[in-house]
Amino acid sequence: MAAFPSLAAPGSVVVSDWHRCKESKEFFSKILQKMRRKNFGLLESPVMPPHAAVDTVDYKVFLTGKSGVGKTSLAARLAGLSVPKVHYETTGIEVSVIYWPVKLRDSGRVLFFRLQLWDCGDNASRRFDHLLPSCKEQVDAVLFLFSFTDRTSFDDLSNQITKWTEPSVCHIVKVVVGTKYDLFMHCDVTERDVQDFQETWRLPLLRVGGEVSEGLGDVAPVLNCLAEQLWHQDCIAAGSTCRQTREKTVTLI
Secondary structure (H helix, E strand, C coil): CCCCCCCCCCCCCECCCHHHCHHHHHHHHHHEECCEECCECCCCCCCCCHHHCCEEEEEEEEEECCCCCCHHHHHHHHHCCCCCCCCCCCCCEEEEEEEEEEEECCCCCEEEEEEEEEEECHHHHHHCCCHHHHHHCCCCEEEEEEECCCHHHHHCHHHHHHCCCCHHHCCCEEEEEEECCCCHHHCCCCHHHHHHHHHHHCCCEEECCCCCCCCCCCCHHHHHHHHHHHHHHHHHHHCCCCCCCCCCCEEEC
16 A cells, blocks of 8 residues: 555644634634625635735645535535535536635644635546546645445545555545535444544544534534645645745735
8 A cells, every 4th residue: 555645633733723713703704704604716815904914825625536425515515605405416627716714833823725626527527538637637635525325435435545546646635524424324334434444544534414504613624634734745845844935836815
């Protein structure tokens, strides 16, 4: 099995509950409107007052998994959009833009993470050869999705992950997300299955499910985990665990 990038321990890089702190309100207010998340287009960004200028770091995240596991729903949930009530197959590539502020634990520095979530329909990627390479091009992280109500989607995880273990992509951050965790009466995947999987693959595994709230609590664990592992991987690549700048893409809001 190919080696994966070293993982940051949860909460070791970013302050995981910062969205609940009073000092964070000025920053989170820039991604909220009447207590709901703002929808940002590809060319839009939060407007910050001059005295609170912060750096923005840009990352591309690809969502992969069996058809029907909830890739489109997860992207909508993380972006603060309405989650589709009826499943539909994504016909091509859909891109969602998310802005998420974090506070680095060691330096106290605040960063805005700009995450582009790329969702490609499973059937469409098989029909059109150019779609999957477009999603993989210059990707920084992959979210491997499975559904707690679909055993075959969980069994397929090893297959999915193995495709991303070549040396050319071993630096990419990999996170597993289990969807429909709230439907415990219909679960086909047990906690023991999850534990065995984590012991084998040593990857972060997050659980999502239930109604989308208007707050930040239900998306914070996933977005903080992504931000933490992405920043940690950049620090490793730069040869420093306290990197102050990001060479790839850093802009000023």
